[in-house]
Structures are given as C-alpha cells and as structure tokens.
Amino acid sequence: MKTQSERLGSEPIPKLLWRLSVPAMIGMIVMALYNVVDTIFIARGVGIIGVAGVSISFPVMMIMMAISGAVGIGGASVISRRLGSNRAEDANEVLGNILIMVIAVSVISFIGAFTFVEPLIRLFGATDEMLPYATDYIFPIMVGSIFFTFAFTSNNIIRSEGNARFAMITMIVPAILNIILDPIFIFGLDMGVRGASLATVISQASVTILVIRYFTSGKSTLQVGLQYLRPNFRLMREVIGIGLPAFVRQVGGSAMMIAINAMLIRFGGQFEVGVFGIVQKVTMFTIMPMLGVLQGMQPIVGYNYGAQQYARLREIIWLGLRVATVMSTIVFIVMMVIPHYFMMIFTGDEATIETGANALRIMYMAFIVIGAQIISGGLYQSLGLAKPALILSISRQVMFLIPLVLILPYIGGLGVTGVWLAFPIADGLAFILTVVLLYRDRHLFFKKGEDDGVYQEVPQS
Template sequence: MAKVSSDGFGEQSISKLLVKQAVPASIGLLVMSLNILVDTVFVGQWIGSIAIAAINIVLPVSFFIAALGMSIGIGGASIISRALGASNYEKALKTFGNQITLTLLIVVSMVVLGLLFVDDIILSFGGKGAIFEPAKIYYKIVLYGVPFLAFSMLGNNVMRAEGKPKFAMYAMMLPSVGNLVLDYIFINVMGYGMEGAAWATSVSYLFSFVFIVWFFSSKNSELKISVAHFGLNRYVVKEIGSLGFVTLARQAVVSVTYLFMNNILFDLGGETSVTAYAIVGRMLMFALFPVFGITQGFLPVAGFNYGAKNYERVRESINIAIKYAAILATLIFILLMVFPETITRIFTTDPDVIAQTPNAMRWVFAATPIIALQLIGAAYFQAIGKATPALLLTLSRQGFFFIPLILILPKFYGELGVWMSFPISDVLSTLVTAYFLNREIRRDLILKTTK
C-alpha cells in the first residue's frame, strides 16, 4: 500500500505541523462556533430571549447523543494515528469500519429513547415555566438530525488522523454556513419561529453528512474499507471504547453540568439567569475556538509520533502546543474582560439580561490564560492511548471540581457562587494536570529517549 499523507507527521517540523493541523481545525471550529453564536443572535432578536434559554435546555441532550459519534471518532482516530505511525494499515482500516458500525447502532438507539421520553428529559434539564414549550418544539425536530451530526463528528476526526485537516475543516464549515442561511429563510423570511430554527439546524447536519460520505468514497481518502471491515472485532471495539469513553464521559459531565446549572440558576434568578448562562455558554464555545483548534491539531501529531517511537518529537509537540494555546488564551481573556457588555448586547435587548450577564462573563473567563495546559495535558494521554489518566484528567475540571463547587458555593454566596465556581475549578484542574503531565514526561518520554 502506498504511503499515506499522514507520514508527514514524522518528518516535518513540529511547529509547521501544529500550524498545518491547528489552523484548519481552528477555522472549522470558528465557523461552527459562529454558527452557534449567530444562531443564538437570530433566535434572540427574531423570536425572543426565552427562545435562547429554550435552545440552551436542548443543547446538552442533543450534543450528548452526537458526542457518541464524536467519542467513537476520537477514540478510533487515536488508534488510526498510531497504527499509521507503525505502518499497520490493516488495523487502521478495521478500526474505521468498526467506528461506523458502532455509531450506527448506538446513536440511532439513543435518538429513539430520546424521542420516547421528551417531556421528562426537558423538565430534568431545567425546561420549566415559559421555557418548556419552545424547548420541546426545538428538541423534537433537532433530534431527527442528530444522527447525521454524529457521523459527521466521527468522519471529521478520522480525516485529521489521516492527515487531511482541510477536508475536516470543510466538514465543519458546511453545516455552519448552511444553518445560518436556513435560519434567515426559515425564521426571518418564512416566520416559522422555533420550528424554523430547529429545521435549519437539522437540515444543516445533513449537509455535513453528505460531504463526509463523498470524501471517504472519493480518491481523497486512502482509508478504503470493504464490507469485512464493518464486522465488529471485540479487541478493536474495546480499544475504541476505552479511548472514546474519555470524550463521552466529558460530554456526559457537560450535560450533567447544564442540568445542574439550569435548575440552580432558575431557582436563584428565574428565566433571566438561565438566559445569561446561555449567552455565556455560547461565548465559551465561540471565544476559545483557537485553543480547541490547537488541541485538535495536537492529537494526531502526538499520536503518530508516539506510535513511530519518535519520543523527542512528542515532547516537542507538547511544549509548542501549550505555548501557542496559552498565548491565544491570554488574548481571548483580555478581550472578554474589556468588552463583556458590548458582547451581551449583540445577543439581546432585554435590560435585565444585559445587567446580569457581563459580571457573569468576567467570572467565567477569569482563569482562561491557564487552561491551555489542562486541555493539552488531558489530550496527550488520549493521543497516546492511555485511557485511564486521560479520563481522570478530562473529568477533573467539571466532574471533580466544578459540579461540587456549584452545589456548595451558592449556599453561601447565592448566584455569585455559581459564577465563582468556574475560575476555581479551572485553577484546581490545571494544577492536577500539570503534576501528572510532568510525571508522565519524566517517567515515559525522557526515559525512552535516553535508552
């Protein structure tokens, strides 16, 4: 078999590789984040602030189901990167085929369950009062498109593992651009309200799915699987599952976080506080896109070189990725500290929301400059196939620190306690990650380099 384009991971300079991988990933995330951001602006301006809160109720549920595909994609992509680094092409093909089968079986089952328990799920995630009905409308329609999103997330990660970051970028951009166009048509022109916003989202997921199918069917992809590769292999499934569970667990904790946050904030401040959190949540998705882009670009570089036993290059990739991500995170921090009210006014004209959101935003992003180390550190263990430390470090911020804090601090500080929980959990999880990453580098990479 001819050499795949991923061979460049072991030859080009680490700085150029990270830029080559991270820039398309960042652009894709930027467009996807802009989609979520502008979608929220459209909904807030054309439907109302309650609609923003309604979408915020639905997002963790639909994203969790879609994250099943992303988890299988990232778990399998780690295997594929290391398999390509070790020139084990058959394992790469088998892994990809098993990813597709697993996603189909699991995601479709979850969507059916999600539709069967609509009311209970919406209420559980804080869809109370005036928020319930618009949330229910949005939820039912968006869930039809979630399987397409799941397959798109799977394919996106495999593209990067194969060394095709630009195509991965296109796969992320297509649904985003499509959603914005359809939002304008369905909501503003045709006046379909929440139904229009939901159908625009679902149809846009289909656009990405079609592109993914085209890519892997064309000559652009060198992962040409056959029917035999779709048959589940328990060893491959186990490895995909152990690594993918890291991503799935992270998204599960995110969904649980939304559940607690929406309910706690509704009890403390009603619909206004839930809407403020929805706006801050959109900024969390949007503002950090370059940092997440570097993290995504880092994964295949570290995984390939670890599989090829180029340990010095692995160390270099860690250091450069943290440096680049930290610089970008600091710039983002400065912008958000200076212009929180201006940002809030883009989303809504509601004076109560405008009064409350800027202070919340400053608290939420207070520790942004240090998060690069936590993100890269957790991603490193996933890239090299060490599922347990990857899982623990990934869950450290929201699972081990943030959720306990939002259950405790509001009892003493009210709503301020909710917002204070963000920077405190960032600091604690970064300290833990720094300790384990440094220990791993000394015990594994440095020791193997000197042998």
Template sequence: MEGSAALGQERVDKLLWRYSVPAMIGMVVNALYNIVDSIFVGNGVGEFALAAVAIAFPVMIILMGFGMLIGVGAGSLVSIRMGEGRKEDAEKILGNAFTLSVLCAIVLSAIILPFLDPVLQLLGAEPNILPYARDFTKVILWGSLFMYVGFGLNSIVRAQGDPKIAMATMLISAGINVVLNPLFIFYFQLGITGSALATVIAQMVASVWIILHFLRKKSYLRLKNQYMALDFTVVFQIIKTGASPFLMQIAASVVNVLFNHSLLLYGGEIAVACIGVITRIGMLLLMPIFGISQGAQPIIGYNYGARSYNRVIEAVRRASYAASALSLAGFLVVQFFSESIVGVFNQNAEFIAIGAKGLRLFLLLLPVIGFQVIGANYFQAVGKAQYAIFFSMSRQVIILIPMLLLLPPLFGLNGAWAAAPLADLGSFLLTGYFLFKEIRTLRQSETL
C-alpha cells in the same frame, strides 16, 4: 500517504501550523454559527427561546458525548495504527466507527423521544419554556444520525493526515446553517423549530460530503463493506480510548443541569437564558485552543506509535505555548468587552447586566485552560485513556459539582458563576503535575 509519512519527518512547528490552522478555522466557524443561531433566536423569537436552548443543551451535550466517544476514540487509534504502519487495522477502525455512529443515533433517539417532555422538565423547563424546548430538541434528535456520522468520520479524516478536508466539512456545515437559519426563522416564520431544522440540514450535507470522501480512491483510508461488521475487540478499543471526552461530556451535561437549576433559583429565567449565551461565547473562545489540540493529536499519536519521543515532546511544548497565548487573548476580550458582547444577543437591560457579570466570572481563569486542554489531549492522543478520564472527571465531577452545590447557597448567583473558574484551577494543577511526569519519562526513554 504523503500526509501520514510527513507526520514522522517534517518539522514539528510546520506540521503543527499545517494541521492546527485548518482545524482552528473549521472549529471557530462552527462555533460562530452557534453564536449566530443564538443571535437569530434571541432577536427573532425572544428570551424564552434562548432559555429553551439552554435547557435543551444537556441533551445536546449527551448526543455530542457519544459522537466524541466514537470519533475521538477512533481518530486517536487511527493515528497510532498509521504510525505503526498498520493500514488495514486503521481501515477496520474506520468501518467500525461508521457502524457505531449509525447505531448510536438510532438507539439514543428511540430512548429519548418517547420521554422528551419529562426529560426537559427534569432539566428545568418551566411551562412557558417547555414548548420551545420541545420543538427544538425533537428536530435535533430526529436528525442526530447526521451529527454522529459527520463528527465521527471527520475526526478520522484529520487523523489520517487530511486537515483541509476536515476543515471543509465544518465550513460546509456552518455555511449552510448560517444561510438557512434566518431564512427559516424570519422568512418562513418557523421560530425555534426553524433553527433546529437548519442545523440538521447542514449536518446532513456535511455527513454526505465526508462519506463520499472516504469512498474516493484518493483517500488514504477507505470505507469498505468488509470492515463495517462490528469487531468487538475494535469496538472496545474505540470506547476505551474515547471514554475521556465521552465522560467529560456526560459530566458536562450533569453540570449544565445543576447550573440551570441554580440559575433559575437565584437569577430567574433571564439568568438561564444568559448561561446559554455564556457557554456559546466560551466555546467560541475555546475553539481555537481545541483546534490546536486537534492539530497536535495526529502528530503526537503518530510519533508516539513510531517511538519518536523527542518529536512528541516538541509537539506538546509548541501546542501548549500557542494554546496559552490564545486563551490569554480570549480572557482580555471578555474582561474588557463583556457588556458589548452580551448585548448582541438581546437588548434587555437586565439580560445584559446579569450576562456580562456572569461572563467575566465564568471565564475568570480562561488563561490556564489552554495548557490544560493540550495536557489532557496528550494522554488522549497516546491512548492512555485512564489519565484523560481522570482529568476530565476531576474538573466536572470532583471539583465543579461540589462547588455548584456549596457556593450558590452562600453567595447566590455570584457563587454559581464562580464555581467554574475554581474547577478550572484545580484541573490545571492536576494536569500539569501528571504531564510533567510523563514528559520526564519520555525523555528517559528517548536516551535509552
């Protein structure tokens, strides 16, 4: 209980540091093992395998989208309920989130697996890429249960005031993956199947660890049988609150498909392999920003529930400054060291040339993304899902998809890369406008 009480009493800057640093470490390590995966796949299996992972990525995004629907939705609600002093309701959300995670994994795998080849072909898998994409995605789908449970419950661990436990979960998963990946790919010669198998085993161990945490008495919230039966009022609240990141992931999957098709048309299979690497580099640079966002979420949600609006405003302000500084640093690294970064994944000269230019263009407006992420997260944290959904869809659907349809026919491969920063700019302007309006309303409410 000490952790949850501190959310309303301790200095905001100290809280943000204490909650954000473990989240940042966990998420950066998580992104690093995805980077390491790609390095092992690119150097141990080849460019076709890298392209296969990029082709399969939209499927993985959809799976993660459902995980975020449950995990982020439940985590936001738990923070608010704890701020309101409603522990039993928070435990009911935890139990329902666990059951939803299991059901989602079973249903989605049962739907996708029988039609896996047609799905991958629709996503752009050419005959020489399809076998790799099939082997990789099949294993990921069979093991998706562990991804759902691990991600969903870990969001609630952070929300209840245990950021170090949440960090440990991610470190466990990442550590096991990094050890098993080269072992399966190089020693056992399992190729891309080995990479997927390493990921699933790592997620399995992490999910068992997080379940055990919620069964221990020292956890403030407990996983109890009586709360695992689905309460459809609770389910609706979880889905409503988590709809923004879910829709963002679904839209990202559609965007990924359009990217793959555009890149295949204007840059060939090497360009498709490059986007897989570029998205992983982008995620690595964004993970510290998402860590700050996740660290701020329980602080914002708890104090919003407790009507301590000045603390909410301070948390948003400090998180925005920190996220913007990190996004600027990431931008400078990309612009000055793009060739060296891309070259780590594969030494093919054409791959490096296409990938380095794509990386610089794709992340051209990285400096504004930090503020945009924190702004969207504010609306998520306080339960105003409609705003968060709008911001998510504005980037992925309203701006990015039209850009992907218009720019590549006019400017070729450069047009495909340039679509992303234009979408980032539009989303930044929209988020800023609505967030400043919201902050003004909070200030007025605090003075009443």
C-alpha cells in the same frame, strides 16, 4: 500510504502544527459562529425565553456529542497509531467498526425522539413555559441524529490521517449553510426555535454526503468496504476505552448545564437561565482556537508515538502548551476589559447585557490556565492512556465545578454570583491536578529516542 499521513512523521513540527491546527481552528471557529448565530436569531426572533428553552434542552444534544466524541476521538487515536506503525489494514478495520457504532447510536436516538424526549427535558429542569421551546429544538435533532453523529465522528477520523484541510471543509460547509437557513426558517417561514433546529439537521445532512464521497473516492488514506464492516468487539472496546474521557467530559458538561440551570432557576429565574444560554455561546466561541491547536496536535502525537519518534513527540507537546497558553492569556485580557461587547452581539436589552458582562468577568478570572488543561487532556488521549485522560476529563466539570455550583450559592448569600464564581475556582483546582499528573508522567512524554534531532522533509503535493 498517502503523503498527507507520511508528513505526520517527517515534516518539521512548527510547520506541521501550523498546517494542521489553522484549518482546525478556522473550522471550529466557524462552527462556533453558527451556534452563536443560532442564538442571535433565537434571541431576536423568539426572545430570551427561547434562548432559555434551548439552554435547557442543550444537555440532550451534549449527550449525543459525548457519544460521537467518544467514538470519533477514540477511533482517531487508534487509527493514527495504527498508521504510524504502518498497519493500514488494521486502521481500515477500525474505521469499519466506527461506522457500525455510529449507526447503532443513531437508531437509539431516533427511537428516543418519539418516546422519552419530553420527560427527559422536564428532568433537566424545564418549566411549563420553557418546555415547548425546548422540545421544538431537540426533537428534529434527535430524529436526524444519524447526520449529526456521523459528521461529528468522521471529522475526528479525517484529522487522524492528517487531512486537516478537508476536515476544515466538513465544518465550514454546514456552518455556512446553517447561517443561511436560520433566518429563512426562523423569520421567513415563522418556525421559531424549531426552524433553528431544522437548519442544523439539514446542514449536517449536507456534509454527510461530502464525507461519504471522500471515503469512497480514494482520496482518503483509509478505505471503506464491506470486508471491514464486521463487528470486532475487541476493537470497539479499545476505541471506546480511549474515547471514554471525551464521553465523560461531554456528559459532565451536560450534568454541569443541568446543575447550573437548576441553581439559576432557584436563586434567580428564567431570565438568568437565558443569560447563561448566551454566556455559554460566548465561552464556546473563545475556547475554539485552543481546541483547534489540540486537534492539530493529536494526529502528530499519535503518529509519532506509534513510530517511536520521541524527539518529535517532545517538541509538539512543548509547542502546543506554549501556543494554547498564549491564546488563553489573550482571551483573559479581552474578557476582563470588554465583555459587554460580546453580550451586545446577541441582544440590545440593557439588563441582559449588564448581567452577562458581570458573569463573564467572574467566570474568566482564571482563564489563563485553561490552555494547559485542554492540551494535557488531549495529549493523554492521543497516547492511548485512558485512565489519566479520564481523570483530567472529569476533573474540571465533574470533580470541581458541579460541587462548587451546588454549594457556593448557599454560602454568604452569594446566590447567582456563587454560580459564576464556581468557574474560576474549578479552573484553578483542575490546573493544579494537571500539573501534578504531567510531572508524574514526564518520563512518558519526554523520553529519549534514536530520532532526537532528526527531521526529514517530504515532497509537497
């Protein structure tokens, strides 16, 4: 087993979390940045109607991310525990079955691009005016879904073996390329929204080449070979079962987007949908550092749980919760004080800035508790505990946020403000549920083991 994987069970926890989380945070922030840049160029090159069209089509992309996330996160959990138990051949077989699932999903998406994409966009709430922009954006992404799905899935797998640095590279390379290609396609070639979409597909295709070379060059702890590309439906069920919470969370996010867009159109109009398209990008950017901490934690948790090193497991849980809570508190303060500066990045229109800043202040009122929610949901996934992970995954968006979005606008004439208020209320309710589950399962996370207090250093490579 390579040193990058052995460190998961021996290097001091704070140093290890730093080593794995910082690259993940950098990579995710850069990825969020290119999503932000996409929206900036579309807003300034096409207008708020272009942003509204992308916002309407985004649930389709979120469904693709949901499937990729289920396969990637579920596979990463299984692989890290196999490596922790010193079962390298089994881990290789898991990787082979993940590749089979990625190909199957990509074929379905490719066919869908030519058959049902327009009816799907209309189902998600597109008006006649928004429809051309929405289809222009999502069609190339569905056609090139093999690159998108493979890149998203493989990033989780690379992190599961402890190689956070290369996982970071696989996020930074497409982000930078996308940022370079956006103005060329949108402005230089006058392709509008479709130009932004093509830039995304090309950037993901570039990283696919890097990842394939990584797995075939011997740099990975895992091995790719024809002998591992045999369907094993028991393994597939295990991967999908553990990844199901990630799938439900993303699909819930897609359903949330549909519900929000529908209510914004009903009580406001296309302008409010466009504003939410910008607000959503800001939210994505602020949540990425906490997701980076989670991504750094997950291989450590899975490996040490598989190796029955429970003292290390306890330490990484507490450290991750503290770090994520500090981050969410900082974001809360910033959003209460200067939300308008984030809107000004995207547009100079005073009405858009004012509406978006007001929405951000309301939506972030309970953001302090977000960090604990993110860490806890990922913690259950890392341990292979699918049921509580599923409950936490659907709690905020499906159990609380969507019903609140559909109800609050009708109460007391709240209208669009009710849509924004649904976010902090859902955050508070989801946090209460998180605390209840963590307290119930404290015996799993904080069990005693023979390794208590024992740490080892490994040679630096």
